[in-house]
Amino acid sequence: MNDRPGVPGAGTEDRAWARQSGTSDDCAGRRQYRVEVTEHVGVTLSDGITLSDGITLSGRLFLPQADEGAKRWLCLLLANGYGNRNQPREDGLCGFFARSGYAVLHVSMRGSGASEGVNTLFESYGEDGCELVAWMAGQEWSTGAVGMIGQSLRGISQWLTAKRLPPGLKAISPEIASPDGYDDLWYAGGTLPGPGRRSRGAPEYPAAAAHRNKDDWWRERTVSPEELARIAQSGIAALISGGWQDYVSPGNLKAYSALRAHGGICKLVVGPEAHASVARMEPYDFRLCQLRWFDRYLKGEDNGIDREEPVLLFIRGADMWRYERDWPIPDAKRAAFYLAGIPSGTLAGRDGDGSLSFAPESESGSSVSCYDYLPDTGPLLPAMRCARGGIPAADLSRYEEAAASWTTEPLPRPAEITGIVRLRLWAACTAEDADFVVTLSAVSPGGRSQQLTCGYLNASRSRSRSHPAPLVPGEIRDYVIELMPMASVVPEGFRLRLAIAGGSCSLPEQEAPQGPGLQPLPSAVTIYHSGRYPSCLEVPVIGGFIGPE
Known part of the structure; x- marks a missing residue:
């Protein structure tokens, strides 16, 4: 995919491409304050509210100092389930906001750092977060208006606090953090936890493993669509950010769409990164974006951020940032590619590799593709992502030769695919359960296949993550698989290639790879693609279309 970097998709040249205009150091003459840091600030939780009554959480307070004497400050809370010791990145973030005039509390959540209590997984994040917000709002140095900051686990604490609507909470900025830890972290698409989750060990993995289905335990630790609607209606302003190569991106973007649909105050920023904060953002630095967000929704400053388009995306391949009116992009055109049995001739090591066609096969046809899945031998696809590596850069061809695959003709012009790719699949399995692992790749004229995005689905949980239904062996059923959002x-x-296998494998260079664990049941899988069973890949295209006009 790096053969010709910096080329926009056909028909996108006149869209709202951004240009660099400022950095976090460019604060338009903003006053910078001295900061006093107080260690071991204790916040004692109320009796009868949480699981361990009256425990004390330990915080580090960053308090701006005004030469003119006592002053009340807007407040930011960083609730850290890893503890607040030896966290230079988080302390740097706290220092940045404190120098800018915000009182910041970096607190160890229960059972972490020097805080009392016991933690398992997201333990009492919502309840404790509410009490921390109330504590900050009630201090003599506080204006009473509180926001929340932090990435990953520290962003999850923001979602779980916001869903309880504490009165003092006015704005949040969850980075690379999904409100649904079940579907986006632990049981991706309903599949078993993969190696990255299992490697986290106690207490997290045993706690999650004890709750295979999305039960009441998980509902306490996730934010439902109904709860997102209430956050939107409460007026809590959410600056949501993430990266296209991150394994939690689906949750980030779904949360934005849900808030937006219910009239919420929200902004979405998605960069090229994996599991890390947005970097090298245009038209200005992401930290400055966060500062402007809190200035607007905690301080009430009319700084224009609410008049910008609400979505800012990095487009991979074009290697530029662009503003959009909404997510998913409203004027995206969905190109439908039907799975067909006609060989594409693009995988020399596989007989009968299929094609992606603009029309379904005939009603009378009985075209099928088959593979036999074994947990020891696959077929498997390298469809896992990790914190630093993101989307694997490996050539997928040898994996696709063992899987079921379908490939398009060469694209007549560069095409931007931005949005959510969906696969409607008709399939039958010989076992009572199966997993579908899906990759979409771009195949160069030389035959190198590089992953664009991927998706996972556990068949027995395809209708409900809470109430799985065993498959009837041999029964043909339809499945809808949402691949991870993309912008490339x-x-x-180049050609597009769809590949399907029974499981996912990691590559040697991947550290703590995130994705599904292996389905333990062997199964013979038949994928149907005919007029009666029109298995179809839907691709969102921006600008020039890649199918029949």
Whole structure:
């Protein structure tokens, strides 16, 4: 995909591309304050509210100092389930906001750092977060208006606090953090936890493993669509950010869409990164974006951030940032590619690799593709992501030769695919359960296949994550698989390839790979693609269309 970097998709040249205009150091003459840091600030939780009554949480307070004497400050809370010791990145974030005039509390959540209590997984994040917000709002140095900051686990604490609507909470900025830890972290698409989750060990993994289905325990630790609607209606302003190569991106973007649909105050920023904060954002630095967000929704400053388009995306391949009116992009055109049995001739090591066609096969046809899945031998696809590596850069061809695959003709012009790719699949399995692991790749004229995005689905939980239904062996059923959101330009002359396998494998260079664990049941899988069973890949295209006009 790096053969011709910096080329926008056909028909996107006149869209709202951004240009660099400022950095976090460019604060338009903003006053910088001295900061006093107080260690071991104790916050004692109320009796009868949480699981361990009256425990004390330990915080580090960053308090700006005004030469003119006592002053009340807007407040930011960083609730850290890893503890607040030896966290230079988080302390740097706290210092940045404190120098800018915010009182910041970096607190160890229960059972972490020097805080009392016991933690398992997201333990009492919502309840404790509410009490921490109330504590900050009630201090003599506080204006009473509180926001929340932090990435990953520290962003999850923001979602779980916001869903309880504490009165003092006015704005949040969850980075690379999904409100649904069940579907986006632990049981991706309903599949078993993969190696990255299992490697986290006690207490997290045993706690999650004890709750295979999305039960009441998980509902306490996730934010439902109804709860997102209430957050939107409460007026809590959410600056949601993430990266296209991150394994929690689906949750970030779904949360934005849910808030937006219910009239919420929200902004979405998605960069090229994996599991890390947005970097090298345009038109200005992401930290400055956060500062402007809190200035607007805690301080009430009219700084214009609410008049910008609410969505800012990095488009891979074009290697530029662009503003959009909404997510999913409203004027995206969905190209439908039907799975067909006609060989594409693009995988030399596989007989009968299929094609992606703009029309379904005939009603009378009985075209099928088959593979036999064994947990020891697959077929498997490298469809896992990790914190630093993101989307694997490996050539997928040898994996696709063992899987079921379908490939398009070469694209006549560069095409931007931005949005959520969906696969409607008709399939039958010989076992009572099966997993579908799906990759979409871009195949160069030389035959190198590089992953664009991927998706996972556990068949027995395809209708409900809470109430799985065993498959009837041999029964043909339809499944809808949402692949991870993406924003990439596929160059002219490249092909798109869809591949499906029974499981996912990691690559040697991947550290703590995130994705599904292996389905333990062997199964013979038949995928149907005919007029009666029109298995179809839907691809969101921006600008020039890649199918029949």
